[in-house]
Amino acid sequence: MRALCWEGVNSLAVRDVPDPGIRNDQDVVLKVRASAACGSDLHLLGGYIPFMQAGDVMGHEFIGEVVEVGKGVRKRKVGERVVVSSFVGCGRCWYCTHDLWSLCDNTNTNPVHTQALWGYEPGACFGYSHAMGGLAGSHAEYVRVPFADFGSFVVPDGVDDLAAVFASDAGPTGWMGADLGGVSPGDVVAVWGAGAVGQVAARAATLLGAERVVVVDRYGYRLEQAEKHMGVEALDYTTTDVGAALREMTGGRGPDVCIEAVGMEAHSDGPGFVYDQAKQQLGMQTDRPTAVREAIHACRKGGSVFILGVFAAVVDKFPLGAIINKGLTVRGAQMHGQRYIPGLLDRIAAGELPTRHFATHPMPLDEGPEGYRIFKEKVDGCVRPVFRP
CATH class of the missing domain: 3.90.180.10 (Medium-chain alcohol dehydrogenases, catalytic domain)
Incomplete structure (x- = not known):
């Protein structure tokens, strides 16, 4: 064959x-x-x-x-x-x-x-x-x-x-992010990544009762799909301060649930991307955790972060202090x-x-x-x- x-x-x-x-x-x-x-x-x-x-x-x-x-x-x-x-x-x-x-x-x-x-x-x-x-x-x-x-x-x-x-x-992966991430009626949910998995996670959050769902990406055609087909809001991180925008949407608190749907080759338009990419290519870390860091920092105190992206082994500058001091629940799984x-x-x-x-x-x-x-x-x-x- x-x-x-x-x-x-x-x-x-x-x-x-x-x-x-x-x-x-x-x-x-x-x-x-x-x-x-x-x-x-x-x-x-x-x-x-x-x-x-x-x-x-x-x-x-x-x-x-x-x-x-x-x-x-x-x-x-x-x-x-x-x-x-x-x-x-x-x-x-x-x-x-x-x-x-x-x-x-x-x-x-x-x-x-x-x-x-x-x-x-x-x-x-x-x-x-x-x-x-x-x-x-x-x-x-x-x-x-x-x-x-x-x-x-x-x-x-x-x-x-x-x-x-x-x-x-893609369907069960995205749905799992909203389900095991603990999306509840009335929540504000942010999803990093507007590919198929991120779009399903966003739609699942809506169907589970979220009041407001926002998808973060840099590709206009994917953000347009999320808005048109999934009925959610879109943020282009290359033109918007995502952290500031999410705080403004939530009265300063941050999203209740943040879902990372990007994975080990995450991109960023900031200097951290150059650092992560260099360390990954040199074998000093296996994954680029840019989107995970952003989700952890953006999430409200006492909120939930679910990691859907594929990661292989180790990352640098993982914000453990933010998790502990903000009282976050962080989960991840293969679907x-x-x-x-x-x-x-x-x-x-x-x-x-x-x-x-x-x-x-x-x-x-x-x-x-x-x-x-x-x-x-x-x-x-x-x-x-x-x-x-």
Whole structure:
């Protein structure tokens, strides 16, 4: 089959790779219908996430048709159109049974790397390095899905592929930020990042009852999407003092909940960006935490900060003093897809959660390298390329 493979730093190619098959009783094999690029893939492309190998198939946000079913599968059948959680959960360990699916104890078959980095290993993620389980990704004609009874969900007939594909990862990630960030009726919420994840977090905050929601970014086309499709306010940090604007909006207090949806390659127009970028390139820190710092400083006293962006290991100048002395609650997680996807599909079907507009660049799989180029360079109004084998 054909698949989009990581060949090295900033190098992708469409290659012929072996077809997947059933390995375990609880597997299914899907014929991929659509597979979206994700902002966190850019960290792999840039070489910031270790443990990639040449030839690894990329992709973790996808929808497909079931074409083969393992003999232990009870809920899926051939012919179903399903969306799949990017993180794999076994459904039986302590973490899965407590709805903490991305922390599954049984799906990451290469735990040694992340145990060394983080103390414990998370669950496996499709197409996201050998440290995260080494599973082949979804930018391919076919993909094997382990523990399919728990991680795949039938898509309602009225929801098309380009809307449903974002229920795989961007949707549950963004919704989790608002949910676990503790958004309550009447809150003021600020979201750093107006990509697909940030826009979903903003919409989720509105649906959870927030009185005012503000998205912070520098790309006009993404801010326009947030305003038009999600019904929230927008701030361009290159033309606005974001901290001052948020204080003015909140009577001087600051937002009740701040959600960071940017990650380890955050940008800034201040001198701190040069400092962070230099230290990252020299290997003196693995991540640029610019947006995290801003969220912590902007949040009101006693408020909540939720970190949705992907981070690898260590950062410099983390504002621990602000957290302690302001009494903040700070949380973060990889997304618990199995917890949120069924409800998100219902909301997409009902028109409450728009997602199709994220798919600005649908294209054939063979154009994958070009899709990632325009995605990385933020040209042609690209929010997400979506590959259709």
